[in-house]
Amino acid sequence: AQKNPWHTPVTIIITVIGVIAIVALVTVAVLQNKPLLQKYKYGIVLDAGSSHTALYLYEWPAEKDNNTGRVEQIHSCKVKGKGISSYASEPWKAGESLTLCMQEAERWVPSKRHRETPLYLGATAGMRLLNMENSSASDKVFQAVEGALQRFPFSYEGARILSGQEEGAFGWVTVNYLDDRLKQGLETTGALDLGGASTQISFVSDSYDGSESPSNSVTFRLYGNDYNLYTHSFLCYGKDQVLRMVLAQQTQSGPTSILDPCFHPGYNVTKFYSELYDSPCVSDRKPPGAPEAFAHRGDGNFQQCQEVVRTVFNFSSCRYRQCSFNGVFQPHLQGSFGAFSAYYFVMNFLNLTDTSIPLQAVKEKLLQYCATSWDQIVQQHPGVKEKYLAEYCFSGTYILTLLTEGYNFTSENYSNIKFIKKIKGSDAGWTLGYMLNLTNMIPAEAPDSPLLPHAGYVSVVTIMAVVLFVLLILSLRPLWPRCSKQPQIV
Numbered sequence: 001a002q003k004n005p006w007h008t009p010v011t012i013i014i015t016v017i018g019v020i021a022i023v024a025l026v027t028v029a030v031l032q033n034k035p036l037l038q039k040y041k042y043g044i045v046l047d048a049g050s051s052h053t054a055l056y057l058y059e060w061p062a063e064k065d066n067n068t069g070r071v072e073q074i075h076s077c078k079v080k081g082k083g084i085s086s087y088a089s090e091p092w093k094a095g096e097s098l099t100l101c102m103q104e105a106e107r108w109v110p111s112k113r114h115r116e117t118p119l120y121l122g123a124t125a126g127m128r129l130l131n132m133e134n135s136s137a138s139d140k141v142f143q144a145v146e147g148a149l150q151r152f153p154f155s156y157e158g159a160r161i162l163s164g165q166e167e168g169a170f171g172w173v174t175v176n177y178l179d180d181r182l183k184q185g186l187e188t189t190g191a192l193d194l195g196g197a198s199t200q201i202s203f204v205s206d207s208y209d210g211s212e213s214p215s216n217s218v219t220f221r222l223y224g225n226d227y228n229l230y231t232h233s234f235l236c237y238g239k240d241q242v243l244r245m246v247l248a249q250q251t252q253s254g255p256t257s258i259l260d261p262c263f264h265p266g267y268n269v270t271k272f273y274s275e276l277y278d279s280p281c282v283s284d285r286k287p288p289g290a291p292e293a294f295a296h297r298g299d300g301n302f303q304q305c306q307e308v309v310r311t312v313f314n315f316s317s318c319r320y321r322q323c324s325f326n327g328v329f330q331p332h333l334q335g336s337f338g339a340f341s342a343y344y345f346v347m348n349f350l351n352l353t354d355t356s357i358p359l360q361a362v363k364e365k366l367l368q369y370c371a372t373s374w375d376q377i378v379q380q381h382p383g384v385k386e387k388y389l390a391e392y393c394f395s396g397t398y399i400l401t402l403l404t405e406g407y408n409f410t411s412e413n414y415s416n417i418k419f420i421k422k423i424k425g426s427d428a429g430w431t432l433g434y435m436l437n438l439t440n441m442i443p444a445e446a447p448d449s450p451l452l453p454h455a456g457y458v459s460v461v462t463i464m465a466v467v468l469f470v471l472l473i474l475s476l477r478p479l480w481p482r483c484s485k486q487p488q489i490v
Helices: 009-032 092-096 099-108 111-116 125-133 135-149 164-178 239-250 302-310 342-349 359-371 374-380 392-406 430-438 454-475 477-484
Strands: 040-048 053-061 072-078 118-123 155-161 190-194 198-204 217-222 225-235 257-260 268-272 293-298 337-341 417-419
Touching (some): 009 454, 092 135, 118 125, 118 135, 118 430, 125 135, 125 155, 125 164, 135 155, 164 190, 164 198, 164 337, 190 392, 239 257, 239 302, 342 392, 359 392
Parallel strands (some): 040 118, 118 155, 190 337, 337 417
Antiparallel strands (some): 190 198, 217 225, 268 293
16 A cells, blocks of 8 residues: 555644644734723813813723824713802812812722823813903912812813913814814814803804904814814803893993893892992993992893893994904804804703704794793792893893804804704813813824724735635645555556
8 A cells, every 4th residue: 555645744744834823823813903901091171161160081092092092071070169260259269169079080080090191270261351350369269279189199281271262262173073073074063152251153164264364263284184263252252241241231320220121020139239240341331329239120021132132242343354243253154063061051941952943933932931920930940040040031032142143143054053062972162172182182194094904904814824725735736646546456
């Protein structure tokens, strides 16, 4: 009998080594590219607004190059009490107020990540106004806040006042980042932000290149695309400060009583002149010789309320091609808009977030709501603080007037506005955009993507291994005939 060549030691060794090499190649390819257990990095931003402070905690994958992994909000905490600017006379309370929310953040962030987690505080229009009015009081508030924040184990990166332009621009970045519009280079969404002391409008318009009113222009290069953003912040046009301006308008003669069309019929509360005029937005208009207080009574008339609200806007002077109000340039509105913060909270309370409803129907609903008696409103909303409850008629009227007459939204494009609180689980607002900017987490150029995803890579290696195996078999072809032929008897 002829010896089978497949059984020779050399052939067996070559075959075994070949098979082991192929199995090893596939195993290494799979294990090398297998997604590891995800590790995360964290960032904390405190939004110190005029009426309150909120803490936002963000998380993103630690393994991504240059921190380009998607950032998501995992927790938020509303600080109890008022905004830090209200503690001007007792600044230590401003720092103390942040303690509970900071302790929450300490529990949420894994302790091994504490030291590397950046902590930012940005203050907006409330502190802008305090800084204008009393810069030393503003400095003392910041000292107290810094002292409180530095006691925590995070990487404290500072507390500062954001400019109105920054607030508007970072709000726009947040909205478009969360919607994945920047990474994909899609048409962007405009941002409408309303706070207690200021309001911002930011959008990209084909008709605006920044040459007309350059102070309203902000340029970004994000993911390889250039954006020329129009943005403007109106200080004193947040809902709380506009209410002061509207009340100042109605108390110019120093009356002891006013009948306010923006408050419900039957509403009657004593208000003090010293408190009403205690803001740079109205302080120069306090009537001389005014009494100590006035009776603030409601009349509940939407149309008259809108007339009073219109008095805080100046529509007559404009030295540009076109303006919004107060002589401020604004290009043609373009695209869709996300309206957040107080826009959302007020319109959601009034059940008016659906912008597919015709504008006229929105006005009629407001008219009915404002005309409802104060007693009935209180009965319908037992859990809401009366101070806030009393102001929804005014705030709704102001929002509608600001959007349609201030920013020039019409019955045709009003439906382009979307009232939003969150996008994919993260709050809309300037905080995320601010952190993305300071940590350079949005690259100027589009990151290079791998030639193949993980699954494709494994598939290619597997095919190559199969091809190698076939070639190994074929390389042993000279041995085949002798293997297959039976020994012949002559």
